[in-house]
Amino acid sequence: MKFSKYHALGNDYIVIDPKNLSGELSETDIRAICNRHFGVGSDGILCGPNESDSCDFSLKIFNPDASEAEKSGNGLRIFSRYLWDQSLVSYDEFTIETKGGVVNSIVGKDGLTVSVGMGKVRFTHESNLESEPIPEIIKIKNREFTYYLANVGNPHCVILLDDVTPSLAKEYGSIIENDTRFLNRTNVQFVKVIDKSSIQIEIWERGAGYTLASGSSSTAAASVVHALGLCKSTIDVHMPGGVIGIELDSAFFATMTGAVRKICEGEISSEVLNLL
Numbered sequence: 499m500k501f502s503k504y505h506a507l508g509n510d511y512i513v514i515d516p517k518n519l520s521g522e523l524s525e526t527d528i529r530a531i532c533n534r535h536f537g538v539g540s541d542g543i544l545c546g547p548n549e550s551d552s553c554d555f556s557l558k559i560f561n562p563d564a565s566e567a568e569k570s571g572n573g574l575r576i577f578s579r580y581l582w583d584q585s586l587v588s589y590d591e592f593t594i595e596t597k598g599g600v601v602n603s604i605v606g607k608d609g610l611t612v613s614v615g616m617g618k619v620r621f622t623h624e625s626n627l628e629s630e631p632i633p634e635i636i637k638i639k640n641r642e643f644t645y646y647l648a649n650v651g652n653p654h655c656v657i658l659l660d661d662v663t664p665s666l667a668k669e670y671g672s673i674i675e676n677d678t679r680f681l682n683r684t685n686v687q688f689v690k691v692i693d694k695s696s697i698q699i700e701i702w703e704r705g706a707g708y709t710l711a712s713g714s715s716s717t718a719a720a721s722v723v724h725a726l727g728l729c730k731s732t733i734d735v736h737m738p739g740g741v742i743g744i745e746l747d748s749a750f751f752a753t754m755t756g757a758v759r760k761i762c763e764g765e766i767s768s769e770v771l772n773l774l
C-alpha cells in the first residue's frame with residue numbers, strides 16, 4: 499500500500515490515496531499503520547482525495563485509535579500540500595469537503611506554507627447552535643478547571659491557566675477527553691495568554707493523545723480568548739512544535755496559516771497490516 503508522510507509543526511499524518519486501496523481501511527489497519535513501534539507511526543491517517551458533489555475534493559480523517567474525526571486543521575493543511583505535490587491543485591484556492599464542513603484551502607511559498615479557512619467557530623459542542631463562550635467547571639483528582647466549549651467542526655474543551663506544561667496535558671487530558679459530559683469525547687487545550695496577540699497551548703487530542711501541534715485546537719483556543727476579550731482577532735498560537743497564525747473575522751470565521759513539511763513516501767508492507 500503506497501503512502502506519503504508529512505508533518506505540520508510535528509503533528510504528523512500519513513496520506514493514503516483510496517485509488518491505491520483494494521477496499522476500505524479497516525480499524526485494525528488504521529491502528530497498525532499509526533502505531534509508532536509496529537507501523538509507520540503518525541497522529542492520524544488522511545484518506546483522500548475522494549470525489550465530492552459540492553467541493554473540489556473530499557477527505558476522510560482517522561485518528562490513531564481508528565475513530566473518524568470530523569475535521570483536522572493540520573490534517574487539511576497537509577492534505578492540501580499533498581494535492582499540490584500531486585499537481586492536482588496549483589496556487590489557486592480550492593475546496594475540501596469533510597465530515598465537519600467545507601474548508602477553503604490555499605497553498606503558498608512552494609508548498610511550505612498552507613492556509614485553510616476553517617469555517618465558523620461556535621462555542622458549544624452542537625455545531626448548529628449560536629452561543630457566547632460559557633464558563634463551566636470540571637473537577638479531576640485534586641484540581642478544579644474552568645473550561646469553555648468550542649466547535650470547529652470537531653469538539654474542543656478550552657481551559658485557561660496562568661501556566662501550561664506538557665505534563666499537565668498528559669496528566670489530565672485523557673480523563674477530560676473521556677468525561678461522560680462530552681457525548682462524542684473531546685479535544686482538550688490548556689491555554690496561557692502571553693499578550694494581546696499571542697497564546698501558548700498544550701494539547702491533548704481526542705483519539706490521538708498528546709501532540710506537538712493541532713490546527714483545530716489552535717483555532718478553538720484563539721477563538722475563545724478573542725471572544726473573552728483577552729486577545730485581538732489575529733493571534734499567534736505557540737505550541738511545542740511551532741507557531742500557527744489564526745485570523746478571526748467578526749462572525750468568528752477562522753483562517754489558519756502555518757508550515758507543512760514532507761517527510762517521506764513509500765510502501766507499507768502487508769506484514770504491518772497483519773501484525774496488530
Ligand SMILES: N[C@@H](CCC[C@H](N)C(=O)O)C(=O)O
Nearest residue numbers: 567570571572652712713714
Ligand atoms: N491534529 C488535528 C486534530 C485531529 C482530529 C482530532 N484528534 C479529533 O478527533 O477531533 C488538527 O490539527 O486539528
